[in-house]
Amino acid sequence: MSKRFPVDVILQHNTDGTIIPIRLRFTNNDGERVDYT
Numbered sequence: 001m002s003k004r005f006p007v008d009v010i011l012q013h014n015t016d017g018t019i020i021p022i023r024l025r026f027t028n029n030d031g032e033r034v035d036y037t
Contacts, residue, residue, distance in 0.1 A: 008025040024036045 005026050005028070008023075009021055010023040010025070012020040012022050014020070022037065026034055028034055
C-alpha cells in the first residue's frame, strides 16, 4: 500500500469553464516541500 502525502494543486480557472493545473506542491518523506510547475 502506498503512503499518502498532502498535496496542494494551484489551478487557473478560465471564463469558458476550463481549469488548467499550474503548479503541484507536496511534502516528501523528509518533510520538505517540493514544487512542480
